[in-house]
Each structure stands twice: as C-alpha cells, then as structure tokens.
Amino acid sequence: MSINSALLAGVSGLTANSAALAAISQNIANVNTVGYKRSQGEFQTVVNSQSQGAGYSAGGVLATARHFTSQNGQLQRTSSATDLGIAGQGFFVVTEKAENLAPTDARLFTRAGAFRVDNLGYLKNTAGLYLQGWPVDANGNINTDPSDLGRLRTINVGSVGGTAEATTRIQLNANLKSSQAVSAEATDAAAIPPGANAYDPSTNSMAMWNPETGAGVKPDFEVTVPVSDSKGGQRTLALSFLKSTTPNQWFAEIRAVPAGDVLTGANLNNGQLKTGLVAFTQDGRLDVDAMTALGASALFADPANATLNFGASDGAAPAADGFNWAANLGIDDQSIAFDLTAAAGGLTQYDSASVVQATLTNGTAFGNLSEVKIDEKGFVTAIFDNGVTRQIAQVALATFPSPDSLTSVSGNAFRVSQGSGTFNLKQAGTGGAGLVGASQLEASTVDLSTEFTGLITTQRAYSASSKIITTADEMLAELISIKR
Incomplete structure (x- = not known):
C-alpha cells in the first residue's frame, strides 16, 4: 500500500x-x-x-x-618548536608505540602535529601517537624509500648527547712589519761561517726561547691559535716569525704549546711541528711562487696545500719530520689546513706594526644539547651550545591517490582503505608533498x-x-x- x-x-x-x-x-x-x-x-x-x-x-x-580529509586547515603559529603543520598535501606517519615495532604493528596517518617530547625522548602527539621519520646514519646520509615503512623509525631527540668537533682549518689574517730590524741571531745565521748565536731550527730555535734564562731565540713576532682535538679538548699552536737578512723572507716555526702535547720524530725539537722560510712579494703579499721555488726550505712548499697531519695518540712512532699527539692525551689523528692566502687578508708583510687582525678556526669544545629545530624540509636538527649542529632524522610525509577515502580512527588519525589507494612516502616539498611548518599547528x-x-x-x-x-x-x- x-x-x-x-x-x-x-x-x-x-x-x-x-x-x-x-x-x-x-x-x-x-x-x-x-x-x-x-x-x-x-x-x-x-x-x-x-x-x-x-x-x-x-x-x-x-x-x-x-x-x-584532503581539505587543509589554516596554519597557526605556536611557541613550541616541536609543533608541526603541513603546508600542502600529505600526512605524518605515526604509530601507537615507540619501540620494538614489528611489520604487523599498525601505521597510522595524521595531520595533528602537536608533538611533545615524552620521558624517553620520543616525539608524541596529544593522542599518544609517535612520529616516524628516516634516521640519519653514521655518515650523515638518509636512506629513503617511497613504499617501505620498515625504514622509518620513531624520532627520538632525547638520545642526543653532547658533541665536540675537531679543528680542521685555520685562517690566519696577520701582518709582519717589513721594516722590522734584523736580530743578531738572524745576522749570525747569514754569516759564513755562522756566528756563535746563529738562529738554527735544530740547535738554537724560537721553540727553545726562554725569557727567564735567555736560552733560544726570541721571535720578532708570534701568533697563538687555539684548536680543538677529537674530544673537544683545547690545544694551542704557536706560529713564531724571525726576520731574515734576505729581503722579504722570514724564518718561521709552528709548534705545540706546551711541547709535551706532541711526540715528534727526528729533525723536530721542543714541540716543533714545522719549520722553514716564508717569502713575500715586493707589494707585501705572500709569494707563492717563491715558496714553491724554496722547496723543502719553505715552511710550506705549496701554500695552497698547507696542512699539518697529527698522528693519533696510540699511533706508531712518528717518522722524521712527523708528529703524533702525546700518548697520555688519548686522542685521534687530525689534519689541520692553514689558509695563509685568504682574499680577506691572509699573511702579509707591510710596513706597519706586526699585528694579528684575526684567526678564524672551525672546531668546537664539548657542548650540550640546547634545542631541537625542524625545518621546512622536515629535517630534525640538534643544536648544541658550542655552535655545532647535527641532523638527527627527516620527517616522512605520506600521500594517497584518494585521501578522502581514508578510514577515520580515534586520535584524529586515519588508516589505509581500499578506496584510498596505497601510500607513497615522500620528503617534504617533493613529489606533491607539502612543506613542514615548525612551531605551527593546522586548525580544524x-x-x-x-x-x-x-x-x-x-x-x-x-x-x-x-x-x-x-x-x-x-x-x-x-x-x-x-x-x-
């Protein structure tokens, strides 16, 4: 009816x-x-x-x-560095537990990025879901795969300890006074035969100088440079200069201070690391061609490749003209490159006072974790109070052919469904995935x-x-x- x-x-x-x-x-x-x-x-x-x-x-x-589900909300600024939003398409990959994930454990997808660091250092949002990303390996590389969830790991920022960075480069900006009076020791060194007090890097050197006893040769000018070893310990190198009787040439020595920080091979004494001549052009710049012509007599025969190579504390006994860090320091081998010809200055010889304009070095002493930053590409970076930064992981974003067909679950998250299609894992800003906005949250x-x-x-x-x-x-x- x-x-x-x-x-x-x-x-x-x-x-x-x-x-x-x-x-x-x-x-x-x-x-x-x-x-x-x-x-x-x-x-x-x-x-x-x-x-x-x-x-x-x-x-x-x-x-x-x-x-x-594909409709994006407005991003709103917050005060927490671990709050994350997505400007564009994509979902954060999350799990219900942080550790011991098995292939059968559920992987969920969400845009609720209010993440906080839990008591174990993992990033967890207000629904108790843990953020997944690609970890950075020991070589600083990230191995991504668009379809392998097994490569993802729960991002942990609490396991990052302190760090140090060894010095690998020194840029020296200094001037040597061209009208510096030639010392008696340099004059004796030029005499034939050499005088009684002649400068000699083996027997009467600047490294032997003792102002209390008068032993050795007093440098006309000296520069000290702090460097960091492999453990972040602070070491000191000294560069000493003595004007030669030959115009535009200076005797030079590089040594460790104190001398006990290094073990040296034959031809080196009192902590010496390198000895030789430094030559300048008539307009006061470092004369690379003249130093190349000096060969073994030059401080560095190739100023463009001026490098000191320290052997490890537990290394084999150094050969002639070689040197290791002292055994009691227990530190790793290290190479330090000297930039003496920098465009901004470098080592010069002008007729003004001998002075150090700047010594620029990399490397840092030991530092503790001060904060964690996440950039728009999803890279999670630890920042230490000594200025060192270290990448920890990269946040993975998942995209779907039909995100509106995802299945909703509790915690403002979604599961893959037959209608949504399979996921594709992407780095932020690539392949249609949006950019990650740190200190931002997506509004409803x-x-x-x-x-x-x-x-x-x-x-x-x-x-x-x-x-x-x-x-x-x-x-x-x-x-x-x-x-x-």
Missing part, C-alpha cells in the same frame, strides 16, 4: 537526518581540535521497483558520510557558520519527515474508521 511506503519513507527521512545531525555535532564538538577534518552527511534517493498499475511505492532517502577545518546553518536545515528536514509519519498515521486511522 502506498500509505505504508509513505510511512516508511518518513522513517528513512528521520534516520537520514539523524545521521546528518550526528556529523554536524561531531564537527562542532571538534571546532578546536588540531588537524581535524570535517565530515558531512550527504543524501541519496532510494527508489523502489514499481509495478505497472499498482500505484506508487515510496523508497525514501539514504544518508552517507562524506569526509573532507570546521566553519561554525556553515555548521549552524546545517543545524537549522537538518532540524527542519527532520520535522518535515515526522510530519510525513503523522500524516500517514492519520490517513491510516481514517481508513480503519470507514468500517464501524
């Missing part, structure tokens, strides 16, 4: 609008939920098969939920004005469906009352 079908159509209307009301209620309740994606009840008509000449049978309406996509308008229309539609039922009921009552 058509009246019965009308009654059932009214019931389907009540059911469909109840589902629509539930979706609206869920949206309004999550208006301030980070990364929440709104849902909406959508209606489709249901038509029954009709028999010719038997009247019309109402089918009613059916409600289905549509999830606007709920628009209250839209939801309140939907409340009104849903309420009216529900009332109208109830009127269908009451009207059909009255018609049935009228039909029953025909026979009395």
